[in-house]
Amino acid sequence: MSRKQIDSRIGALIDNAVQEKKRSFFVVVGDQQAKDVIVNLHFIMSRKNIKQNKSVLWAYKNKLLGFTSHRKKREAKIKKEIKKGIREANSEDAFELFVSLHNIRYTYYKETDKILGQTFGMCILQDFEAITPNILARTIETVEGGGMVIMLLKGMNSLKQLYNLSMDVHSRYRTEAHHDVVARFNERFLLSLGSCESLSGHR
Numbered sequence: 001m002s003r004k005q006i007d008s009r010i011g012a013l014i015d016n017a018v019q020e021k022k023r024s025f026f027v028v029v030g031d032q033q034a035k036d037v038i039v040n041l042h043f044i045m046s047r048k049n050i051k052q053n054k055s056v057l058w059a060y061k062n063k064l065l066g067f068t069s070h071r072k073k074r075e076a077k078i079k080k081e082i083k084k085g086i087r088e089a090n091s092e093d094a095f096e097l098f099v100s101l102h103n104i105r106y107t108y109y110k111e112t113d114k115i116l117g118q119t120f121g122m123c124i125l126q127d128f129e130a131i132t133p134n135i136l137a138r139t140i141e142t143v144e145g146g147g148m149v150i151m152l153l154k155g156m157n158s159l160k161q162l163y164n165l166s167m168d169v170h171s172r173y174r175t176e177a178h179h180d181v182v183a184r185f186n187e188r189f190l191l192s193l194g195s196c197e198s199l200s201g202h203r
Helices: 008-020 034-048 071-084 094-101 109-115 133-140 159-164 168-172 184-195
Strands: 024-029 056-060 104-108 120-125 143-153
Touching: 008 024, 008 034, 008 143, 024 034, 034 094, 034 120, 034 143, 056 109, 056 133, 104 109, 109 133, 120 133, 133 143, 159 184
Parallel strands: 024 143, 056 104, 056 120, 120 143
Antiparallel strands: none
């Protein structure tokens, strides 16, 4: 598989965040490269500041991004693939190494109150439809200055799709008289991304 060269502006953005002790925020749109992007961004962040907290918070709705957080289950899956001949015995997958070697705390969105007071170097947020303003603030606040937040928008091809995305919380407000719920949070979230000074030239 051919690899694309990483945009130099990404490194510059991370550099600025590390120097100013601010969090950098990345939105990854689409399913295909999400895992590679996570590995690469974590590597860049770690290289920019060797003292940076390397631990990761991975928050999600109910199912991880095509893998299991259970080490023995991952090993069993690899052995099964080797036996079927769809994987070479000595092949190393960068993402599998990432989840095996790093300190990753997995948590459901509904249990994010349990991570209050903890500190991480990176926060990965998937399943945007399950996020609320409180969850977003709660998870991002755990990332130390110079750290990184990655939001995964799987199943999307464009940020514009967020405008019409039905959020889980909307079901609470639907009634027989009012079927349609206006996605105010989605709109304001996109507007806040667009107005963020650090994203200038990186959109």
